Amino acid sequence: MESVANLPEETIARNRQPVVQTYELSKVYRTGFWMNQKIESLKNCTLTVYQGETFGLLGPNGAGKTTLLKTLLGIARPTSGRGLLLGRPLGDRTVKQRIGYLPENAYYYDSLTGWEFLQYTAGLFQIPAAVQRHRIPQLLDLVGLAQSAARKKQLRQYSKGMVQRIGMAQALINDPEVVFLDEPMSGLDPMGRYQIREIILLLKAQGKTIFFNSHILSDVEKICDRVAILALGELICTGSLSELLGNAETYYIKGKGGNPDVIRQRIPDLEFQDEYWHGHLKGDPQDFLASLNLMGGQIVALSEARTSLEEFFMQQLKQRGILTSR
Structure with missing residues (x-):
């Protein structure tokens, strides 16, 4: 349920x-x-x-x-x-x-x-x-x-x-x-x-x-x-x-290597910078990591894309001038 x-x-x-x-x-x-x-x-x-x-x-x-x-x-x-x-x-x-x-x-x-x-x-x-x-x-x-x-x-x-x-x-x-x-x-x-x-x-x-x-x-x-x-x-x-805060099953991912066309099927906002690529991956990352490994690719960073409640809370106060940034 x-x-x-x-x-x-x-x-x-x-x-x-x-x-x-x-x-x-x-x-x-x-x-x-x-x-x-x-x-x-x-x-x-x-x-x-x-x-x-x-x-x-x-x-x-x-x-x-x-x-x-x-x-x-x-x-x-x-x-x-x-x-x-x-x-x-x-x-x-x-x-x-x-x-x-x-x-x-x-x-x-x-x-x-x-x-x-x-x-x-x-x-x-x-x-x-x-x-x-x-x-x-x-x-x-x-x-x-x-x-x-x-x-x-x-x-x-x-x-x-x-x-x-x-x-x-x-x-x-x-x-x-x-x-x-x-x-x-x-x-x-x-x-x-x-x-x-x-x-x-x-x-x-x-x-x-x-x-x-x-x-x-x-x-x-x-x-x-x-x-x-x-x-x-x-x-x-x-x-x-x-x-x-956004969907918890979205991840920021950064890596290098692999087939860009195949990777783009899972990461629609795929971007390249030098030898690295990055974007947002939705859903369970395990199957993507397995397929990337078979393509000879490598993961550099993987983290949840959703902001924390504390970050969201501070952002809301700053936007309304209740909390000022230094």
Whole structure:
């Protein structure tokens, strides 16, 4: 079955139900001593996230990512525009039982142990004690805090990475349909980041929708079906990685020798420079390399032609004057 990441956006729309929808969503904050200054944190954001996909929201500091997430959750009210979450207007209390949320800089009751904190969170969702007895140890194991020392420690004794992990556990305590994660990799070492990526992929395999902000573009590139870039409150672009970055099965290839007519059949943009030729090869390169070897040709360089998400991200900011080149 073809991955969602390889499908055009209109195909996803036909096959999946929208979970998050915003229409011209804007948020203006008033500041200053007399509250007479305005900061437009979101500017006419129109966005759709579909059921079962992992959606990454990218942007520099101060772009409005957390504001958008809080507006979707009903923590902040939009100044104008409207939106839907699970088919209900933003802020509707009936959907709160169906969503999970990991804040970026959360404060938890640090006198509680990890187990007690999850019990407290489960109580807010009115989860029966019998269900808690099974779910809490499962979640502690999922986030790597199952060892007795970690589960019995007070949260004030947790490292930043451990606090982030227990935060992920509380975001999943109610078995939510949609999970909102604000910088979920923050403060984690490489092993912790790997575990969070694996958890997100597991949630996706269970059919859950994941919406998260992140500065770690390499992680986003590995796990997201679609991404959006937000800068100065405006959505710059939205799409799957293949739509934004190009097809991953295209390679830049450079070599010498061989039959130019045969080579051109696989490399339509073939160009020559001195004794070398170069161009772009589509599809699996293995059979081409084998045939080139039979022709007495030689490969000098072979690399993926698709730009990285980080390069694309920087290009978009530079084009809009948000990031200047030196």
